[in-house]
Amino acid sequence: MAEHSTNATIVYTYTDEAPLLATYSFLPIVEAYAAxxxxxxxxxxxxxxxxILSQFPERLTDEQRIGDHLAELGDLATRPEANIIKLPNISASVPQLKAAVKELRDQGYDLPDYPESPSTDEExxxxxxxxxxxxxxxxxxxxxxxSDRRAPASVKNYAKAHPHRMGAWSSDSRTNVATMGxxxxxxxxxxxxxxxxxTLRIEHVAxxxxxxxxxxxxxxxxxxxxDATYMDVAALRRFLTEQVxxxxxxxVLFSAHLKxxxxxxxxxxxxxxxxxxxxxxxxEQYGEQLAAAGISPNDGLGALLSAVDSLPEGEAIKAAVQQGLADGPKLAMVDSDRGITNLHVPSDVIIDASMPAMIRTSGHMWGPDGEEADTLAVIPDSSYAGVYQTVIDDCRAHGAFDPATMGSVPNVGLMAKAAEEYGSHDKTFEAPSAGTIRVVSSAGETLIEHDVQPGDVWRACQTKDEPIRDWVKLAVSRARASGSPAVFWLDETRAHDANVIAKVKEYLPEHDTDGLTIEILAPxxxxxxSLERLRRGEDTISVTGNVLRDYNTDLFPILELGTSAKMLSVVPLMNGGGLFETGAGGSAPKHVQQLVKxxxxxxxxxGEFFALVPSLELxxxxxxxxxxxxxxxxxxxxxxxxxxxxxxxxxxxxxxxNRGSHFFLALYWAQELANQTDDADLAARFAPLAERLAAEEQTIVDELNAVQGSPADIGGYYRPDPEKAAAVMRPSATFNEALASL
Incomplete structure (x- = not known):
């Protein structure tokens, strides 16, 4: 056993949207049982x-200030005593960021506007x-x-016994992926x-x-x-025009899928x-007026339509939007009842959630008429688009997957230290003019360079050696523990992957791989x-880079289980300790809307239940x-x-x-604690609670269900009022009193 720490603590994170609301109900149970x-x-x-609030302490009152908890946890994650349960959080697009700032200002927080085009040092x-x-x-x-992410055996067995609904596939489906190549x-x-x-330098030479x-x-x-690369924007525009x-x-419906x-x-x-x-x-007609008013197409059609009311040409612009919808192909919808299209908000159609949902639903998305239809899924960059086309082709040939018999595709993902594309934000630029963008060493040697044109999107990213070595080790250990083949999804014809393949081949001999099946295949x-094995009911570990980790840990769970929220996600931290993630939050916004309504x-x-088990063990x-x-x-x-x-x-x-499910988990947990024989004092402590919850089950369920059906006031979307949210999420006085009795 590891050396014991006197300051060992489980840190449970408050995040956003539905996971945050669920925390108001579940965390009091966890705290009571843990204590x-x-x-x-x-x-x-x-x-x-x-x-947001942590970034502007000087503008807030003492009561309003909040410490930089993310930085604090980032430091903790590098130490062996780390034990963090991390729920899904908002990865904010600019429209979401602006909406959160507006809500916080309405709540009395003195925050500055988000400067679109900063021109002063202060801005x-x-x-x-x-x-x-x-x-x-x-x-x-x-x-x-x-990352080590997989479906626990209990979940997989449940999914086989109670298979979720899958849309039927037709051999003449016209759904496809379009990508540049x-x-x-x-x-x-x-x-x-x-x-x-x-220490490298990135520079643009005009x-x-x-x-x-x-x-x-x-x-x-x-x-x-x-690595460094760029998107040729002239080619992108030609490609997009062709796909429309x-x-x-x-x-077929037109839809775009990005991250x-x-x-x-x-x-x-x-x-x-x-x-x-x-x-x-x-x-063509109104681009200059929109730009002059600071209205960017990058923020989506929704932001544009909201902002044009203040322009003299507002009505004409709205008419032009309607004409564009009429002239173009049918546009896939996020919410056809409310007229929210695929192009309304950049954060609404996130590829890793939207593509599996489409595949699960017969290859369909929702059209403007509220009906399902075949779809052209436009994924401009071709790095990983072929994965989705492969699944679509497989379903067209063999029909929908059967959750009652299909195998599983767990994932070992390379993500430590901001590996690969997801660490590129601070090294991504729009080319300001024609010229060259290059990466230069401290000695002045040009390591990488690209010729670019104005507006080309250039980015660089890094993948450190230590995480790659750890990733190979984790892949071998999972293959050994599970007996399943482990497949590295790497393409030798891609520049980055070729360098990673060389490292994989260097580090595999450090481990005992006798009797294991370990392959390297292009994505x-x-x-x-993996799909061929999946249909035979066999499991295959996907060993992937950071982006495919994200994509695969939604794609396969959504097909296998109906959701990615039921996965066990363990991150063994490289310096010791653990980070336990609780699933994906792609559906979280819709759940909040339903709660408020x-x-x-x-x-x-x-996912929270699963994460808590290894966290407690650690x-x-x-x-x-x-x-x-x-x-x-x-x-x-x-x-x-x-x-x-x-x-x-x-x-x-x-x-x-969600509140009722928490009650039943608390009931079963109390009963298990009361009946276990490893700790008599703990059994005696939980026996009265187990009896009380069982005796008052119907009363508690009635109290929880009685509040359903009418609107709920939580005091804010991005920052709910704690008292209001707690009142909404803990409506059973009987259950609350029973917990307090512990």
Whole structure:
């Protein structure tokens, strides 16, 4: 057993949207049970609102200030005593950031406006602070280890016994992926491996020889893989124009799928080009007026329509939008009832959530008429688009997958220390003019360079050697533990992947691989191999880089389980300790809307239940407190009962929702603790609670269900009022009193 820490603590994170609301209901249960067993639990606020407020302490009152909890947890993640339970958080697009700032100002927080085009030192400072918050600001800070994400056996068994609904596929489905394949990030990529520690510089050299430093210092370590690439925007615009015409000619829905949250600099720009390509006449006629008013297509059609009311040409612009919708192909919808299109908000159609949902629903998205239809899914960069086309082709040939018989595709993901594309935000630039963008060593040697034209989107990213080595080790250990083949999804014809393959081949011999099947296949080929095994009911570990980790840990769970929220996600931190993630939050906004409308929260906290078990086990190692091990074992058994008794939230008002599912988990957990024989004192402590919850089950369920059906006031979307949110999420006085009795 590891050396015991006197300050061992489980840190439970407050995040956003549905996971945050669920925390108001679930965390009091966790705290009560943990306290009874002598386990310390603390919380930290890493919500979007909390992160915003932490950046402007000088503008807030003493009561309003909040510390930089994210930085605090980032430091903790590098230490062996780390034990963090991390719920899904908002990776904010600019429209979301602006909406959060407006809400906070309405709540009385003196925050500055988000400066679109900062021109003074003060505005540049404000913009820099906001830029720390937007996009994927949380995960790169906390993920000081690689990812081990899989469906627990209890969940997989439940999914087979109670298969979720899958839409039927037709062999004549016209759904396809459209991707560039040339002149994009994938094809323009160059990659180098550094021989020694260094500090690199990124600069733009204009056609007239003028040199502009884009980033003064990029610190790198020996063995680090450094990549750079660019999206040729002229080629992108041609491609997008062709796909709009193709969707119209084929009479299928047009949809764009990007990652405008994690790829917070590049993908909103690309999204803006999609908006312009879909509405060419609108921008030909009114582009100058929109730009002069500070209205950017990068923010989406929704922001544009909201902002044009203040313009003299507002009505004409709205008419031009309607004409564009009429002239173009049918546009896929996020919410057809409310007229919210695929192009309304860049953060609404996130590729890793939207593509699996489409594949699960017969290859369909929703059209403007409220009906499902075949779709042309436009994924401009070709790095990973082929994975989705492979799944679509497989479904067209073999029909929908059967959750009752299909295997599983767990994932080992390379993500430590902001690996790969998701760490590129601070090294992504729009080319200011024609010329060359280059990466230069401290000795003045040009390591990578690209010729660019105005508006081209250039980016560089880093992947450190230590995380790659750890990733290989984790892949082998998972293959050994599970007996499943492990497949590295790497393409030898791609510059970055070729360098990583060399490292994989170097580090694999450090481990005992006898009797294991370990392969290296290009992503589309690796996907086809995994799908073939999946249909036979066999498991295959996908060993992937950071972006495919994100994509695959939604794609396969959504097909296998109906959701990615039910995954066990463990991040063994490289310096010791653990980060335990609780699933994906792609559906979180819809759940909040339903709660506010009818006081019903459909969010499934199963991911939180799963994360808490290994967290408690780690706490026992860190602290030497055996009660934590007893809590963990009881919770594991209680979760299996919870699944077998089918106590996850139902889909609509009248059934149990998130709050009811928490009650049943608390009941089963108390019963397991009361009946266990490892700790007599703990059993005696929980026996009265177990009896009380069982005796008052109907009363508690009635109290929880009685509030459903009418609107709920939580006091804010991005920063709910704590008292209002707690009142909404803990409406059973009987249950609250029983918990307090502990």
């Amino acid at each position: 009874a067993a002598g386990v310390d639990v603390e919380s930290r606020d890493i919500s979007l609102a909390g992160r 540049r400072d404000v913009r820099a602070r906001y830029d720390k918050v937007k996009g994927s600001a949380v995960n790169p800070v906390l993920r000081e280890g690689n 040339e002149h994009d990030f994938r094809s323009n990529e160059k990659s180098v491996v550094l021989d020694a520690d260094d 056609a007239d020889g003028t040199t502009t430093v884009l980033k003064e210092q990029v610190k790198v370590l020996a063995g680090e893989v450094v 015409a193709r969707a119209k000619a084929d009479d 405008a949250t994690m790829m917070k600099v590049s993908d909103p720009i690309i999204f803006g080009h999609v908006v312009q390509a879909f509405f060419p006449t609108l921008f 589309a080929e690796a996907c086809a191999y 009818e006081n019903y929260l459909r969010w499934d906290s199963l 706490y026992a190692e860190q602290s030497g407190r055996a009660g934590a091990t007893v809590l963990a074992g009881a919770l594991d058994r209680a979760t299996e009962t919870f699944l077998n008794e089918d106590k996850s939230p139902t889909r609509r008002v009248g059934g149990i929702d």
